[in-house]
Amino acid sequence: MARAGLTxxxxxxxxxxxxxxxxxxxxxxxxxxRRFGVKDASLYSHIRNAHDLRVRLAVLALAELADRVSSxxxxxxxxDALVAFANAYRSYAHEHPGRYAATQMALDPDTAxxxxxxxxxxxxRAVLRGYDLWEPDQTDAVRLLHSTFxxxxxxxxxxxxxxxxxxxxxxxxxxxxxxxxxxRSWPS
Amino acid sequence: MARAGLTxxxxxxxxxxxxxxxxxxxxxxxxxxRRFGVKDASLYSHIRNAHDLRVRLAVLALAELADRVSSxxxxxxxxDALVAFANAYRSYAHEHPGRYAATQMALDPDTAxxxxxxxxxxxxRAVLRGYDLWEPDQTDAVRLLHSTFxxxxxxxxxxxxxxxxxxxxxxxxxxxxxxxxxxRSWPS
DNA sequence: CTAGGCTTCCTAGAGGTCCTAGGCAAATAA
DNA sequence: TTATTTGCCTAGGACCTCTAGGAAGCCTAG
Numbered sequence: 454m455a456r457a458g459l460t461x462x463x464x465x466x467x468x469x470x471x472x473x474x475x476x477x478x479x480x481x482x483x484x485x486x487r488r489f490g491v492k493d494a495s496l497y498s499h500i501r502n503a504h505d506l507r508v509r510l511a512v513l514a515l516a517e518l519a520d521r522v523s524s525x526x527x528x529x530x531x532x533d534a535l536v537a538f539a540n541a542y543r544s545y546a547h548e549h550p551g552r553y554a555a556t557q558m559a560l561d562p563d564t565a566x567x568x569x570x571x572x573x574x575x576x577x578r579a580v581l582r583g584y585d586l587w588e589p590d591q592t593d594a595v596r597l598l599h600s601t602f603x604x605x606x607x608x609x610x611x612x613x614x615x616x617x618x619x620x621x622x623x624x625x626x627x628x629x630x631x632x633x634x635x636x637r638s639w640p641s
Numbered sequence: 642m643a644r645a646g647l648t649x650x651x652x653x654x655x656x657x658x659x660x661x662x663x664x665x666x667x668x669x670x671x672x673x674x675r676r677f678g679v680k681d682a683s684l685y686s687h688i689r690n691a692h693d694l695r696v697r698l699a700v701l702a703l704a705e706l707a708d709r710v711s712s713x714x715x716x717x718x719x720x721d722a723l724v725a726f727a728n729a730y731r732s733y734a735h736e737h738p739g740r741y742a743a744t745q746m747a748l749d750p751d752t753a754x755x756x757x758x759x760x761x762x763x764x765x766r767a768v769l770r771g772y773d774l775w776e777p778d779q780t781d782a783v784r785l786l787h788s789t790f791x792x793x794x795x796x797x798x799x800x801x802x803x804x805x806x807x808x809x810x811x812x813x814x815x816x817x818x819x820x821x822x823x824x825r826s827w828p829s
Numbered sequence: 830c831t832a833g834g835c836t837t838c839c840t841a842g843a844g845g846t847c848c849t850a851g852g853c854a855a856a857t858a859a
Numbered sequence: 860t861t862a863t864t865t866g867c868c869t870a871g872g873a874c875c876t877c878t879a880g881g882a883a884g885c886c887t888a889g
């Protein structure tokens with residue numbers, strides 16, 4: 454019987470595609486095995502368990518997102534950089550809802566440290582170099598930006614903004630204007 | 642054999658307690674049945690299915706949260722109201738992590754309309770009466786505030802802020818200062 | 830080239846969750 | 860008291876997770 458050629462990497466990649474198709478919460482070992490035409494038990498030589506699979510997926514998505522943000526950020530500064538960062542973040546979430554959901558998993562500290570999570574914080578700090586902010590305000594601003602981006606995207610995806618006719622796109626643009634204005638005159 | 646006296650309301654209430662103890666994602670029909678010393682199948686006379694149970698829990702949590710915010714908001718305006726709103730929101734999320742996670746469920750439009758979701762938007766608008774904002778800026782600001790609060794709380798709970806020594810409490814206070822300042826000089 | 834050894838994938842099976850169908854007994858109404 | 864409704868039961872199917880142990884593919888050394 455021909456082998457399917459499974460590896461942890463291929464499984465993780467397929468899990469990512471699966472997540473975007475059926476939702477992160479529906480990424481199961483069984484569904485993944487089905488996709489490879491293989492029995493469930495076969496996957497356990499490559500991944501420890503279902504949780505391990507989801508963690509690998511989260512790490513993959515964090516790295517992808519960091520890459521996208523990083524390349525959008527290159528050569529920009531100030532409000533330009535802020536907008537590029539925010540839009541890269543949001544477009545990734547829209548194009549890859551399952552992967553994005555994965556990035557919101559609670560990772561244990563060791564895994565988080567090894568993941569691209571640190572790169573995200575570093576890039577946010579890079580955006581802030583275009584504004585006149587120093588510690589501890591810089592950390593506060595990093596947290597505020599991250600919160601706002603994540604909050605907006607996740608509420609948007611949950612449908613929380615559908616109840617009002619005002620365009621979601623327009624509110625987003627205004628939010629970025631507001632954040633830029635806020636960063637330029639950060640209260641002391 | 643004595644009856645357990647199940648009703649949809651008692652089940653929902655127990656599900657809420659269960660959610661806070663073991664996490665929203667672990668609220669299962671089986672676990673709930675166990676808690677009442679009853680077989681799984683018995684619950685299906687009261688709830689349609691597992692999804693229905695989670696929706697009921699979400700609706701309950703939304704109502705509780707709206708009540709708390711509402712009572713904290715009474716008699717306050719301006720920044721006072723903003724801070725009270727934000728803290729009520731955040732403290733509910735901390736005290737009731739499982740219930741809070743439930744409020745983030747995607748509800749279908751009909752259910753959402755019947756729930757307290759509308760009251761939340763209305764209360765946020767009430768906070769904004771202390772600032773000089775009119776449509777469509779008001780809606781944009783509602784969305785920004787909601788995003789920031791939700792984003793902050795959910796990243797905080799996911800442990801995203803643990804990697805840096807700066808106090809989470811201090812950053813929160815500064816975020817509220819920043820939002821107040823932003824609302825007072827909303828860019829046009 | 831062929832014989833061991835490792836790896837990959839298999840079968841078998843236990844245990845958990847979700848849910849339906851159909852039955853008996855408790856509570857309530859006539 | 861009898862009839863009806865309702866609440867909880869047993870039984871069982873479908874799906875998911877995961878372990879143990881077996882066999883067949885692949886690799887390397889003699």
